[in-house]
Amino acid sequence: MNPAARTFLILGAANAALAVLLGAFGAHSLKTHLATEMMAVYQTGLQYHLFHALGLLAVGFALKQIGDSAWLRWSGWLMLAGIFIFSGSLYLLSITGLRWSGAVTPLGGIAFITAWVLFAVAVVKSAR
Numbered sequence: 001m002n003p004a005a006r007t008f009l010i011l012g013a014a015n016a017a018l019a020v021l022l023g024a025f026g027a028h029s030l031k032t033h034l035a036t037e038m039m040a041v042y043q044t045g046l047q048y049h050l051f052h053a054l055g056l057l058a059v060g061f062a063l064k065q066i067g068d069s070a071w072l073r074w075s076g077w078l079m080l081a082g083i084f085i086f087s088g089s090l091y092l093l094s095i096t097g098l099r100w101s102g103a104v105t106p107l108g109g110i111a112f113i114t115a116w117v118l119f120a121v122a123v124v125k126s127a128r
Contacts, residue, residue, distance in 0.1 A: 005063035008076045012056030015083060019050040022091070030095070038094040041102075045090030052079045052087075052112060059119065071122035075115045082111035 026042050034042065059076035063069065086108025092101040 001064060002068050004068055004073050004076075005060050007060070008056050008063060009060035011076070011080060012053050012058075012060055015053035015056060015080075016050065019046060019053050022046055022049070034094060038097070041090050042094035045087040045094070048090075048112070049083050049087040052083050052115075055079045055115065055119075062119070062122065066122065066126040069122045069126070071118050071125060075118040075122065078111045078115035078118065082108045082115060084108070085111060 023046050026039070026046060030042060031039060056076055056079050059072055059079065063072050063076075066072065086105055089101045089105045089108060092098060093105075
């Protein structure tokens with residue numbers, strides 16, 4: 001297996017496990033301590049975290065199928081960055097109430113969007 005595929009499969013699996021862990025933490029520990037609005041913010045971060053953990057797995061499988069592709073590698077790194085920036089800022093906002101952390105959330109969203117566009121470009125280019 002090529003090293004990039006292996007890297008993104010590992011990152012995807014690790015992030016999926018982390019999302020499940022954070023979900024359990026939210027359901028069992030935070031639910032009684034956070035306001036309903038902040039719990040919804042936390043859940044949004046969690047939802048996007050899990051979606052993009054699956055996206056990292058998709059990048060890994062695509063790299064395995066297509067072969068090494070800079071488009072796919074960039075897609076994977078941007079998904080990982082998006083998890084840290086988007087989900088991380090929402091986790092921070094919901095747990096600490098620091099409103100400034102929500103200001104960086106859109107940067108994570110841009111990383112996610114760009115990652116999916118690059119994924120599509122990689123697939124189109126592989127068909128040629």
